[in-house]
Amino acid sequence: MTTTRTSRPAGDAGPTLADLDEDQLLERIFPALPGGPAVLVGPGDDTALLRARSGAVLATTDAMVRGRDWLDEWSTGEDVGRKLVAQNAADIAAMGGRTTALLVTLVADPATSVAWVSDMTTGLAAAAAEAGIAVVGGDLSSAPTGTLALSVTALGELDGEPVLRSGAQVGDQVAVHGTLGWSAAGLLLLQRDSATRAPDLVRYHRAPLPAYEEGPRAAASGATAMLDISDGLVRDAGRIAKASDVRIALDTGLLADDIGRLVPAVGADGARDCVLTGGEEHSLLACFPRAGVPSGWRAVGVVQDGSGVTVDGTVTVGGGWDHFARRATP
Ligand SMILES: [Mg+2]
Known part of the structure; x- marks a missing residue:
């Protein structure tokens, strides 16, 4: 894998989240998100609808907070997006499962650059697509000055019994x-x-x-x-x-x-x-x-x-x- 280093730090020049309304931001994010065979209804409705092959669903979640889990000096938005997928999909794999879908929550200072969010989306979508994982929804929330945090919930399925x-x-x-x-x-x-x-x-x-x-x-x-x-x-x-x-x-x-x-x-x-x-x-x-x-x-x-x-x-x-x-x- 090669990680292209095209991101600008959060808060860099260019439009910020405060310059867009939520629908405008989602219009930029949705087209990048990969679907998959389990997705019956993808992003855009109130919830997604997934097909569950077996009678059980694996579920896990993991968060990353700027300043704690990454530093903008060292990691691009794309890196952060990729790492979010890795953390969650590895937890599903560790149960013996395959990740089918991710839900993503972004909690951000409105001064966060749109470019950073786009780069994070690019990394997350690419890592998910490479692993055959759909991204089916999430949430956006504004936060106090300086805050930038992401949380991913991953859902997955098993072929047989879970490994505990x-x-x-x-x-x-x-x-x-x-x-x-x-x-x-x-x-x-x-x-x-x-x-x-x-x-x-x-x-x-x-x-x-x-x-x-x-x-x-x-x-x-x-x-x-x-x-x-x-x-x-x-x-x-x-x-x-x-x-x-x-x-x-x-x-x-x-x-x-x-x-x-x-x-x-x-x-x-x-x-x-x-x-x-x-x-x-x-x-x-x-x-x-x-x-x-x-x-x-x-x-x-x-x-x-x-x-x-x-x-x-x-x-x-x-x-x-x-x-x-x-x-x-x-
Ligand atoms: Mg784990």
Whole structure:
């Protein structure tokens, strides 16, 4: 994926949301939104109407707030739109599901530039279309000076049973699909003003691109527990351990390639920290019966009797991102 960097910062020159009425803004947004086979009635009526193949619907939501979840200096509107899709579609994939539709809410200071909203819409629509996801509606609301926030609700469907966090069994292999630590390493480079050292890592931080189809594939392969890595490998592994009442033993020997990949960009200690505790990666972490790890997934540890998470045999607590503490926890 290449992210074109055409956005202007919010509040830049050009028309602002205050220059348009709601209908005029929606006329600019609606044509960009992808539809899909599940959509019986799309945007424009009071609600959308979706066809549900099975008798159950997956539902999840995720928000991004400027100044907390992104900075205009580092991320374009297009990046933010793409990241919103990734966060939500990865959560649906982590249940073993396929995302069918998104609903999007924009809460914005009227001084926000129309160009930023157009760029965000472009990124969101492109990422959704690439993943075969329809965007079927949402809401607009004005907000106090400086506020810019987005929330996406994702709906999805399952081919079979959902994969929960609570199904891991002693003896299972713990495996990952996708990158580890790229988003955190990209953020570190932005913070150090050295984004040019590894543009691919920075691009991944701005707009992660998880392999959503691996969620249903893992489910079909017999995954016993799964989630997407949003708050760091150790912390998210701990969520499976707690829900399943097991211990997850991670082995950095199995993570050597992941760590080695990041060393040139952020150094040896930084690389280890990014791989073990880096958040916003949205790669999938799952447990599989022994010898059942699907191709393309790589084992990173095993499920044992006990509780919590160990790294090379040492009990490891926390790590990763804590939203309300607004800090990375040790
Ligand atoms: Mg998740």
